[in-house]
Amino acid sequence: MSLHADNIIETKGALILGAGAAGLFTALKLSPYPALVLADTHPGISGSSARAQGGIAASVGEGDSWQAHAADTVAAGAGLCDPAIAALVAREASARIEDLVRFGAPFDRRKDGSLAVNREAAHSAPRIVHVSGDSAGAAVMRALTDSALATPSITLLEGFHAIELAVEDGRVAGLFARYGAGEFARLVLFRAQEVILATGGLGALYTVTTNPVETRGEGLGMAARAGAVIADPEFVQFHPTAIAIGVSPAPLATEALRGQGATLIDENGRRFMPAIHAAAELGPRDVVARAIHRQIAAGHKVFLDCRDAVGAKFAGAFPTVYAACREAGIDPATQPIPVAPAAHYHMGGIATDTLGRSSLEGLRAVGECAATGLHGANRLASNSLLEALVFGARLADDMRARGTLRASRGTLPTPERFRALPAPQVLRDAMSRLVGLERSAEGLNEALRIISQIERAGAHEPTLLNMTATAKLVAAGALARRESRGSHFRTDYPQTDPSGGRTFLTLAQAERMIAEPTTTTTTRSLA
């Protein structure tokens, strides 16, 4: 698609798209070198970052070690983590937490002043640094935003919705972004030596999600449309117990409630988990999510019953969940909470190396939109913010060391506030029904057909094409993976194939695979 910009801004240096934890932290680590951070929605509260609850994993507790953290990460990834990346991330975690403390993150502390750490599922030691129990994301984002606003080398621009990468002479040379609406809409070309995508995940391509509406996989789609290699797109993690009260994003009923003894019941008060897994409600996240999904698909309603396990202590012990329930008119101390699985986190993304470089010259990626090899087929809880910090710092060090950054030039327009619209419902329905917790060749082929129809109907609209490119890669990756592993479950291939490796796929390869279904699988083992 050839686009004509109304305005051209020369950003000689770091151009960061996305103002979540990944974008802002990278900009701060780049300082004193200039960074222009663009986002469609409001920095500090946009994206998934401000919604993170549990906290950030780092082996800062007594008796813990980065080796144990790396081993837990690899175990959670169901055979597809890159062990060298897991070791690198676990080793650098505590230094990144120190950075956050310097930027003002008010982590909870013990009486002796040391960082307080919580334990989460599948971690062999308490190692989650947190803020006021379940408010880590909001507090960290407040600190990062305040620091960024106080840093002269950082320019934060809200209200720009990026639609396409600019590619010149085979390298990424900037991006096109819209601002304004209707007849006042304008297109700006931000030219830059390197573009850093920090655009988050893709949960909002699904009907029920914990992610905000702006998290529609657009950065991944833009990179894929420019030819970048995408890794592991089929791995989408679903949270088993989002509160099903018809609001999007769906609030979470934290796993800690099941840890306290809350049970999953249907509309008749019948528990179904004991028949499915020895650990019942405390089984692995993907097992519990699939069991709930099957109940709902069979026409049941599912509830989290906290009445006996938590009861009157609810408001004090789980204030965030309590507030969400009360807003929906539910008293969780005396009433079961309606729940459903929700698209929560994308393990896949733009394939990057240890310095955040993608397969395209001039394009880097960081945070949830990148795939570094850390998560494999399933993310270990609280490793995602950490991944953003570790690779944001590495990428910034590399760019600063190469010293190629210069100040911005051009007159910046002042856009109006942007309101992200939900992805088309027909796309969200197809993703939820056919590319969700349970997949089959038949369903995935149907999904690909629906995605292509949506794409053809909206071929003039780059925002839609970014979403459909991402959706297509998730479905094509799932079709190519003829096995079940981690978050990916095929009803027609329920076993794990011991020879299964990671997926590396370009959009062109995915499209060839769809056109010629006999093309061999694109998964490959880690060397």
Ligand SMILES: Cc1cc2nc3c(=O)[nH]c(=O)nc-3n(C[C@H](O)[C@H](O)[C@H](O)COP(=O)(O)OP(=O)(O)OC[C@H]3O[C@@H](n4cnc5c(N)ncnc54)[C@H](O)[C@@H]3O)c2cc1C
């Ligand atoms: C409810 C919830 C709880 C979680 N809890 C935890 C936790 O406890 N610990 C943990 O480690 N992880 C947690 N996660 C995951 C974690 O929050 C995310 O993986 C992480 O915040 C992603 O950060 P990011 O900066 O990559 O993306 P985001 O924070 O999602 O930011 C993306 C940015 O890109 C912008 N953007 C996107 N597309 C465009 C476009 N086309 N044009 C312009 N701007 C664009 C958005 O507006 C936003 O500013 C949780 C996630 C959710 C949803």
